[in-house]
Amino acid sequence: MRNWLVRDLAGIAVISAVLVGISYFLGWIPIPGMAYYNRVIVTIGINIILAVSLNIINGHAGQFSMGHAGFMAVGAYTSAYLTYFHFQPFLATLAEGPGRFALQQALFLGALLAGGAAAGIAGWVVGLPSLRLRGDYLAIVTLGFGEIIRVLILNIDKIGGARGLSGVPAFANFFWVYFFVCIVIIVSWRLVRSQVGRAFLAVREDEIAAEAMGVNTTHYKVQAFVIGSFFAGIAGGLLGHYLVYLNPGMFQFTKSFEAIVMVVLGGMGSISGSVLAAVILTVALEGLRFVKEAFGLTSDPRMVIYAIVLILLMRLRPQGLLGNRELGDFFRRRKGGDR
């Protein structure tokens, strides 16, 4: 096996162990409201996966996709379909014990990966024709596809249609969400520094020049799209199993916009920027609930403040919080100057 792969796998193993430790620790902290804070932390994780995966498409490959929620829906419904209709009834026949627990985790991982794969396939099907378009056109086409996926789900009665799928097993937890946060960050990080990632950047910077240099632009664009969709599917699966309820209304285009806002705010093409923006926006949205209480207001100013924060950030930092750099670059004392 290659050197870096060994290192990454070892890293993932260590991180997993640490995550298990943290998840027990979080459950143990005895302050009031901890269940809610845990919920917020998990929501942050799901949003990080969404933002980082969209960043692969929008930031690194420079393709403006607005259909991320659609792929999320595919992943969410595929994995929920598997666990709800197949795995859950099967697990219920087994005796309680560590064996069942292990099997449940394995099956859940399988369901998530299947959801991701389904979303990836959907991304490929959507991407192949539409990625021949550029800029605004691509944005509108992906927006349309995202909506098509949602309307399709709306009309499949088996998975609940408009009434939603309730009773999805509550398999997702802190560990699984942050496990995939690590995976998506590592994959994204390795990707950018690989030959594929260089091709992504070439496509982003100048498609014609990239083509002239022998880069198969459509191939790489579709590749970015499939990888991004895969992780969107995973995020959807995690969301469904955490919320224990799915409804097509959850995956409207506004959900895609939320992910886009995170990517743009963090800085297009910056992985740590996406992570940072996902954390800040989720925390702000939840944290602003307390403004009303703290000032004894009668109506909730939460969304107004949230919007003002977004406007100010874009006014002061149009290139995003971190621009196209990574968090580490700031501590490295401007090595090589501004890019």
Added chain:
Amino acid sequence: MKIDRIIPAVIAASSILLFGCPPKETTGAGGAPAADEIAIGHLASMTGGQATFGQQTDQGIKLALEEINAKGGVKGRKVRVITEDTQSKQEEAANAASKLISRDNVTAILGEIASSNSLAAGPIAQLAKIPMISPGSTNPAVTEKGDYIFRICFIDPYQGEALANYVANTMKLKRAAILRDVRSDYSMGLSDYFKNTFEKLGGKIVVDSSYSQGDSDFKSQLTTIKGAKPEVIFVPGYYTEIGQIAVQARDLGITVPLVGGDGWESPKLIEIGGKSLEGSFYSNHYHVDDPSPAVRDFVVAYQKKYGTTPDAMAALGYDSMKFLAAAMERAPSLDGPALRDEIAKSAGFQGVTGTITLGPDRNPLNKKLVVLEIKDGKLVLRATVDPAADAAAVTAPVETATAVATETAATK
């Protein structure tokens, strides 16, 4: 590039401050309630697509709260309602429910109106063993999520059957057309329940056609319907499309009345439909001009406080708060399980929207339902289905509920 470093730091710091600032334990104005207050959570769509639902319910609840506290509260303790916005989104509803339960230590939760949001918040209340009472989720699945989840409104099957019964037995009409909204689960469900009962009662569905929420042209469906010569058209959608459907139906020369469910309830309905809606009718939770003293008192108090006429959501919100307060007063303690048992035992509660007696499935039995007709641009009470008032109604709840549709107002 100093600013590069400063701004992210400032933002990070300020969000940490906002998020992490500890609740003021003593004052009661901050996060945790003061010891002598009973905290109740309210999940409401204060913003987003269903904002009118949430705001109306919240006003109803606040009015009830004022009255309860003016009378000395519950068990001698003041009651406080913490309203959390769900933005009409499921994830937000779940987060808000979790916040209310684990951070604010609420005794019970009121909400949500939209069934999808109640379905997302329900499992959290169930897991924490905190009773949750939905004022207006009519989807049957909501209370099936667990024994801590209740509702005080009638459910869709009940409404569909009541309407079918009214059309077939009271109005003696035998040919109905259905025009349903395929994108709304509410409309689809209601149509099915109406169809089943109507056919059982000897009626005939001559056409069953559909439209999609957001459509603005209904002429092709209406032309088909016109050709089938129905005596009545069942359109259980939301008020936004109903007005346009009515206008276009009259343009095509269809004169038969349109019939709908509680999704029609909105001041906007008549504003959009105008004269075209004359003679059409729909079922609702309560009638604002109902002469009964409970309704009159509520309407007068509401108008005095807010200056507007309360709609069904406000009435349901008001009832849910009063209903919960009554159960809390009776309960031996305010623990989740004790309160749950007491809510489940609720019987004969006299509310604005009728008498509420909860059945074993935590849905109200034999809830009152009114049929409102649009006449001269106003809503007129046409019939009241109130099996609870009829002492004879005992055996099969839903069937007797619909069998005793009585005409109250002499409007024909």
